[in-house]
Amino acid sequence: MTNTKFQNDIALIEAWQAGDSDAFEVLYQKYWRKLYVFARRTTPNTEDAQDLIQDVFAQLWMQKEQIDAAVFSESYLFAIVRNKLLDKIRKQYVREDYVQKILQSSTESDFSTQQTILTNDLNNHIHQAVDVLPEKCREVFQLSRFEQLSVDQIAQKLQISPQTVKNQLSKALQVVRFRLREFATLGLLLSTFF
Numbered sequence: 001m002t003n004t005k006f007q008n009d010i011a012l013i014e015a016w017q018a019g020d021s022d023a024f025e026v027l028y029q030k031y032w033r034k035l036y037v038f039a040r041r042t043t044p045n046t047e048d049a050q051d052l053i054q055d056v057f058a059q060l061w062m063q064k065e066q067i068d069a070a071v072f073s074e075s076y077l078f079a080i081v082r083n084k085l086l087d088k089i090r091k092q093y094v095r096e097d098y099v100q101k102i103l104q105s106s107t108e109s110d111f112s113t114q115q116t117i118l119t120n121d122l123n124n125h126i127h128q129a130v131d132v133l134p135e136k137c138r139e140v141f142q143l144s145r146f147e148q149l150s151v152d153q154i155a156q157k158l159q160i161s162p163q164t165v166k167n168q169l170s171k172a173l174q175v176v177r178f179r180l181r182e183f184a185t186l187g188l189l190l191s192t193f194f
């Protein structure tokens with residue numbers, strides 16, 4: 001099918017809009033290769049470029065009544081292809097961003113789970129270490145570290161001198177640290193706790 005039947009694009013569009021199905025075929029044959037080559041510059045995948053050009057012509061077909069024959073041009077078609085390419089890039093960006101967020105969320109969740117397990121394990125070891133302390137020493141340690149009482153508050157509560165509290169606390173910390181030597185790699189966490 002040749003373009004000789006139509007003098008220009010305006011005549012081509014007007015004939016197609018008037019119901020001449022050959023006009024659309026001529027339009028397709030005239031522009032599809034140029035549009036395809038343009039799409040291939042941005043889209044490395046051959047099938048994606050072909051699909052995109054098919055979408056352009058499908059859009060034209062569905063919107064044929066809205067096309068203004070007087071403003072229709074090759075530039076108009078290239079603008080449609082460019083917009084479809086930009087939409088595709090945006091969708092791909094959004095999809096990649098979404099995947100990144102899922103992966104990040106998954107990683108944060110995995111880290112959180114790992115951190116929780118580690119913290120629980122450390123707490124278990126601390127309680128086991130505290131359980132072997134002599135009664136007064138254990139009581140001082142628990143009041144200091146678990147209830148966050150000051151030396152003076154502990155001394156007042158247990159009716160002992162502040163120096164005795166300090167001595168008991170020092171002894172308790174030595175025993176607990178010794179019992180937790182296998183957690184030496186968690187030195188930062190231990191130094192925060194103690």
